[in-house]
Amino acid sequence: MLGSIFGSMLWDLYWAMIDQAEENGQLGFNTNKYQSAIGGSNIAMQLIVEGLKIQPCNPTFVQSRDAILVADELLYDQAYKCVIWEAFAKRGLGEGAISLSSGSVLNVTESFDVPIYCRGPWITLTSHSYTIGTGDGDRFIDDCEVLKLSITFVNSGSVALTDLQLVGVSSNVGTVIVVSQLPMQLPDMPERSLFTIDIELMVDGLEYDQPLELEAKFSAVEAEELPSIFVTFTETSTDIVTKEKVDWQFGDGNDEDWTAIDGQFSLEPSRSSLTVDGVSYYSPVAMFGKNSMYSCLICVCCVYFHSYCSS
Secondary structure (H helix, E strand, C coil): CHHHHHHHHHHHHHHHHHHCEECCEECCCCCCCCCCCCCHHHHHHHHHHHHHHHCCCCCCHHHHHHHHHHHHHHHHCCCCHHHHHHHHHCCCECCCCEEEEECCEEEEECECCCCHHHCCCCEEEEEEEEEECCCCCCCCCCCCCCEEEEEEEEECCCCCECCCEEEEEEECCCEEEECCCCCEECCCECCCCEEEEEEEEEEECCCECCCEEEEEEEEECCECCCCCEEEEECCCCECCCCCCCEEEECCCCCCCCCCCCEEEEEEECCCCEEEECCEEECCHHHHHCCHHHHHHHHHHHHHHHCCCCCC
16 A cells, blocks of 8 residues: 555656656657666656665655655756655655654655745855955955955756846845945856856954854846845954953153053054054054064064064
8 A cells, every 4th residue: 555655656756757848858758778867767767766775774755755856966966856846745745744654554744845946946055265355364354355255056946047136245244345246147047057156345344253144135037036145154254353452561751762651452463553542553653652662562462462563
């Protein structure tokens, strides 16, 4: 009984693969069963047999379905995932289905739903990389540094995307200033195709040690608003260190070349600035006197902050 139910699902999948439309027509039926990747009939059999190798012993319906989906990922880079989902969902083994079997007893929660990316337009992030075009040259993304971001994404939906555009970029903190012109026109994307875009932007108001998440928004003729792509920088935020402070006596005032000051200071490494009693000075020489004092001051900063010592 259980075998006949699952056999009906596989039979639906078999004919769905044969009828699957491709660029040059349907996949169709191939009388030569040894040409494994040619023809919908052979591809279906290859997916089913490969799924048998992957699934656990005494599998449930859900585990057998998932094994076939994994086989599609391994053999065809998920080219037929929506065909598989639709074939199983037709018989109640959709995305939300639950099946528990014990001997001849089958407990089922049916579902006729397919994943959202099989219902229409959808894009998915595959990878990203970045460089910092201006600033102090370290790996941190500082406030107002130009961030050169490269995003690679795939059309993972069930339709081709035409008149595709990047329409906006926002962030979880601060204000994003996009250097690149928006909207950015992109090439049309057939199903399962990959594309990479390069964006230059700045984030005004990024605070120290705060994770940064960017949201890229797209549009296309097929969907007024496509799913956003989120890029998270978990270990890269501003390196401005203002919370580390020390008390320091700058002198007794006897030397005419510089003035005695009592107070706290902190160093902002990327800008090499000094803060005294809450006031920032970007030219310590002018504030504290001749080079001898300046050299001493920079030495102190190195000892306490292990940071930049350039003038």
